[in-house]
Amino acid sequence: MEANANATKNGTKTLPSDLQQVGVVAKYDVLKYLRSRRLLGILIIEALVLVLITALVATSDRPHTVDEVISQYIGFVSILIVLGATLFGGDAIVSEYQNRTGFLLFPNPVKKSSILAGKFASSVAAMSLMLLIYYAVAIVGGLLMGDGGMSTRVFASLGLALLYGISAIAVAFLISSIMKGSTGALILTFALFFLIFSIATSLIGQLGGIKPWFMLDFSGGSLSYIMNNPYPVDSVDTIGIGSGMSYTIYNYFPEVYLSIAVMLAYTVVSLVLAYVFFQRRQMAA
Amino acid sequence: MTEPIVISKLTKDFGGFKAVDDLSLTVPHRSFMGFLGPNGAGKTTSIKILTNMLSATSGEAYLNGVDVTKDPKTALANVGAVVETPEFYPYLTPRETLAYLGELRGMRKEDIDRRSKEVLETVKMTEWADKRIGKFSKGMKQRIAIAQAILHEPAVIILDEPTSGLDPRGMVEVREILMELKKADYTVFMSSHLLNEVQEVCTDVALINRGKLLRAGTVADLVGQVTVRRIEVQTMEKVTGELLNKVSKLEGVTELRAAGENHFIFSIDGGNEAQSKALTDLQSVGLKVVSFKESGLALETLYMSLIKESR
Numbered sequence: 001m002e003a004n005a006n007a008t009k010n011g012t013k014t015l016p017s018d019l020q021q022v023g024v025v026a027k028y029d030v031l032k033y034l035r036s037r038r039l040l041g042i043l044i045i046e047a048l049v050l051v052l053i054t055a056l057v058a059t060s061d062r063p064h065t066v067d068e069v070i071s072q073y074i075g076f077v078s079i080l081i082v083l084g085a086t087l088f089g090g091d092a093i094v095s096e097y098q099n100r101t102g103f104l105l106f107p108n109p110v111k112k113s114s115i116l117a118g119k120f121a122s123s124v125a126a127m128s129l130m131l132l133i134y135y136a137v138a139i140v141g142g143l144l145m146g147d148g149g150m151s152t153r154v155f156a157s158l159g160l161a162l163l164y165g166i167s168a169i170a171v172a173f174l175i176s177s178i179m180k181g182s183t184g185a186l187i188l189t190f191a192l193f194f195l196i197f198s199i200a201t202s203l204i205g206q207l208g209g210i211k212p213w214f215m216l217d218f219s220g221g222s223l224s225y226i227m228n229n230p231y232p233v234d235s236v237d238t239i240g241i242g243s244g245m246s247y248t249i250y251n252y253f254p255e256v257y258l259s260i261a262v263m264l265a266y267t268v269v270s271l272v273l274a275y276v277f278f279q280r281r282q283m284a285a
Numbered sequence: 286m287t288e289p290i291v292i293s294k295l296t297k298d299f300g301g302f303k304a305v306d307d308l309s310l311t312v313p314h315r316s317f318m319g320f321l322g323p324n325g326a327g328k329t330t331s332i333k334i335l336t337n338m339l340s341a342t343s344g345e346a347y348l349n350g351v352d353v354t355k356d357p358k359t360a361l362a363n364v365g366a367v368v369e370t371p372e373f374y375p376y377l378t379p380r381e382t383l384a385y386l387g388e389l390r391g392m393r394k395e396d397i398d399r400r401s402k403e404v405l406e407t408v409k410m411t412e413w414a415d416k417r418i419g420k421f422s423k424g425m426k427q428r429i430a431i432a433q434a435i436l437h438e439p440a441v442i443i444l445d446e447p448t449s450g451l452d453p454r455g456m457v458e459v460r461e462i463l464m465e466l467k468k469a470d471y472t473v474f475m476s477s478h479l480l481n482e483v484q485e486v487c488t489d490v491a492l493i494n495r496g497k498l499l500r501a502g503t504v505a506d507l508v509g510q511v512t513v514r515r516i517e518v519q520t521m522e523k524v525t526g527e528l529l530n531k532v533s534k535l536e537g538v539t540e541l542r543a544a545g546e547n548h549f550i551f552s553i554d555g556g557n558e559a560q561s562k563a564l565t566d567l568q569s570v571g572l573k574v575v576s577f578k579e580s581g582l583a584l585e586t587l588y589m590s591l592i593k594e595s596r
Contacts, residue, residue, distance in 0.1 A: 015362050016391040024388045028377070035376040103371035104382075104433070107336035107443075108389050109361040283338035283368075 018114045025110070025118020026125070029092075033126045038087045042130055045083065049076050050137050057145050066146035070154050071227040073138035074161075077131070078220055081165045082193040084130050088123040089172030090189040091182035093278055098182050102283050112279050120173060120271065127165040131158065153227055160223035160259070167216060167263040168193065170270035177277035193217060209236075211252045216266050218252070219259035226256060287350040289314055289441045289472040290335070295344035297330050297496075304330040306496035308344070312441075312474050312489070317467050319483030319490040319504075320476040321584075323592060327496035328476035329369065332445045335474075336366045349440060362390075365434030366443040370427060370450055375419030379410055379429050382418065383436055390437050397436075404432040408462055424455030431462055435471070442466065444475040448482060460486065480585045484508075490584070492591055499591045508583040513554045513590070516563065517544065517580035521573035524549050528572070535566045550580060 016024070033039040053073050057064065064072075093116070096102035105115065135158045142150060172189045179185035197217040204212040211234065212218045225232055235251045254262075290312035297305040305327045312318045322328050333339040335346050337357035346353050353360035373382055380401055387397035405411045408428035413421070418429065427447060434442055447463065448456040463486045466473055477483050483490055484504060491501040500507060522528060524543045532551065533541050537559050541551040553559050564577050 014391060015358065016389070020391075021389055024385070027388075028374070028381075028385045031381075032374065032376050100369070100372035101374055102338070103368050104373060104386075104430070106338050107361060107364070107366035107368055108386060109358045109364075110389050111358055282340065283333060 026121040029122030069146040070142035085168035089169040090186040093176040164220035174270040177274040219262040222259040291347040319487035322493040365439040373418040
């Protein structure tokens with residue numbers, strides 16, 4: 001059969017490349033974050049956290065180094081990342097189905113892989129903006145309230161935070177590609193990081209005595225530990241509790257390079273699975 | 286030249302239920318084809334396969350010569366579609382929505398600006414062009430949906446029940462837009478279960494039921510095939526059993542039933558001549574006929590008989 005798809009009613013046209021379409025989807029998805037209350041909401045939460053930590057550090061009598069002050073701020077980054085992943089990625093895919101905007105978008109000559117990549121890029125951009133603002137304020141706070149110079153570990157922490165953010169968004173996209181409703185997807189994403197992952201990590205590490213290096217939240221912890229000098233090492237402490245009985249405490253810390261590998265693996269596997277589910281998902285009703 | 290839409294042995298099986306069953310259909314170049322069938326006939330499923338929203342179990346569906354089941358991006362390059370009643374991104378205005386979809390299709394900025402102005406005028410949404418869509422009514426959204434379908438001047442437009450769910454005013458407004466499309470040289474494939482809409486707007490029609498094609502052709506040809514007419518009669522006399530008994534014995538009268546105190550309806554086969562004779566016969570048996578008129582559309586008669594046969 002002769003193909004004449006590029007011949008329009010009044011001439012010819014060439015479709016943009018997949019990559020160009022990724023850019024278009026990302027551009028308009030970023031607009032969604034800028035105009036919705038989600039980005040504003042998370043920035044308000046971020047501002048409140050920053051104000052609170054600043055007030056605590058400023059009123060503390062103990063002298064701090066710049067890195068110690070910045071570490072105080074960094075202690076809350078993981079929570080912000082989970083919130084960001086939930087709000088920026090939790091319903092990115094499912095909303096096209098539940099809100100019926102897929103009826104508008106999908107009949108266009110654009111591959112689902114381009115839609116997924118574009119949405120992912122915009123979510124990562126929103127997450128990055130949130131983290132960059134947070135770290136910028138933390139650095140300024142550290143320099144103003146701390147003594148001495150700032151180490152490059154801060155930038156390493158920022159890099160790990162960005163990677164943790166990216167991998168958390170990828171997991172959120174996977175959930176979003178499977179779930180039927182936006183609310184369920186948002187709740188599950190939040191619960192996965194705050195409850196399921198943390199409970200599983202505790203059970204595996206504290207009760208099982210197995211280092212949970214393969215857990216995403218455990219790997220994400222490296223963004224805080226990297227501020228310690230020297231970097232903490234694993235330890236096993238056995239404490240006697242009388243009558244010949246003892247209690248063993250396992251202290252596990254993520255190794256930086258292994259953490260990076262785990263976060264990358266979560267990102268790749270989650271995105272591939274999200275794509276497979278999204279590709280197979282049909283606009284049935 | 287390849288016909289703009291060619292469906293070949295298309296089947297969609299939902300776990301044992303065949304929503305589309307070995308459907309083959311060709312939509313001629315520059316025709317306005319109505320895709321007609323009752324609820325659950327397989328119209329929307331077929332259109333969703335054509336627009337890459339559903340995968341086909343088997344068969345092929347070509348848009349401008351490209352199989353949409355194999356290469357949807359290329360196949361949809363020159364197609365505009367409105368499927369069901371789409372929702373819009375509430376944070377975008379109509380102009381921004383058109384820009385988004387135009388950019389996805391590779392249109393240049395100046396072309397997007399020019400065409401957005403034109404299509405928003407066509408669908409009478411110019412004054413709403415820069416308002417966010419979030420609070421728009423269903424009718425307004427449907428007009429924007431049609432605007433985005435014609436933005437890039439596609440060769441083929443696919444519409445899935447474009448007046449469905451609209452109030453009477455909205456239906457009239459959308460139908461006016463459809464008449465405008467008919468004047469332009471698009472090929473339009475439009476599903477509907479509204480027979481008057483199809484007979485009013487379409488040049489061609491395809492009838493479908495239970496996923497199978499029953500009949501396809503030009504509206505004129507199909508209407509011409511209809512020889513059975515439904516006649517509605519109003520009399521001075523009250524419609525009694527005796528009166529109906531008399532009428533039932535007249536030549537060619539079938540499906541006779543009372544429709545009110547002074548009304549009855551019957552069907553007659555044989556075109557204008559039979560219809561004229563029926564009026565004479567009614568008067569010859571002593572009925573005082575107040576009105577005698579053809580009831581319903583010819584397409585409706587054909588539709589009902591084909592649907593009945595296919596059960």
